[in-house]
Amino acid sequence: MKTVKVVAAIIIHNNRIFATQRGYGDFKDGWEFPGGKIEPGETPQQALVREIKEELDTEIEVGDYLETVEYDYPSFHLSMDCFFCTIKMGDLVLREHEAAKWLTVETLDDVDWLPADKVLIEQIKRYLMKH
Numbered sequence: 001m002k003t004v005k006v007v008a009a010i011i012i013h014n015n016r017i018f019a020t021q022r023g024y025g026d027f028k029d030g031w032e033f034p035g036g037k038i039e040p041g042e043t044p045q046q047a048l049v050r051e052i053k054e055e056l057d058t059e060i061e062v063g064d065y066l067e068t069v070e071y072d073y074p075s076f077h078l079s080m081d082c083f084f085c086t087i088k089m090g091d092l093v094l095r096e097h098e099a100a101k102w103l104t105v106e107t108l109d110d111v112d113w114l115p116a117d118k119v120l121i122e123q124i125k126r127y128l129m130k131h
């Protein structure tokens with residue numbers, strides 16, 4: 001099975017996390033962390049800065065690494081590096097996503113996360129409670 005290498009931004013602001021809803025494709029309407037595929041020659045951090053600029057017209061600072069999610073979808077294996085990020089400049093304009101929400105520890109479970117993301121949610125809650 002082919003492996004798709006992805007990087008995802010857990011954007012944090014005032015103790016809230018930015019979740020986005022996919023606007024197209026196989027996972028349309030699922031909720032995710034913004035990001036995308038790492039291109040050849042890029043570090044995960046460089047890919048993340050590029051993706052967030054493209055998708056949300058915003059410059060981010062990539063901070064703490066959380067974990068790499070390994071997940072088998074029916075047609076590919078996903079390997080997704082996840083980093084906490086903060087906003088340097090920009091207003092998170094939705095250029096590709098159909099919706100977005102700022103979620104708190106209490107509301108993090110309220111959206112329908114993509115299957116691979118579910119394992120991350122408990123960890124993010126713990127992180128938010130510690131910081």
Ligand SMILES: Nc1nc2c([nH]c(=O)n2[C@H]2C[C@H](O)[C@@H](COP(=O)(O)OP(=O)(O)OP(=O)(O)O)O2)c(=O)[nH]1
Nearest residue numbers: 006008025027032033034035036037078114116117
């Ligand atoms: N960005 C992101 N992708 C995720 C998450 N969870 C998850 O399973 N994925 C999957 C969905 C996609 O198959 C892949 C992300 O790649 P992508 O954002 O470049 O996907 P895409 O379908 O838009 O691909 P493309 O049109 O650019 O080829 O990872 C997540 O939290 N964030």
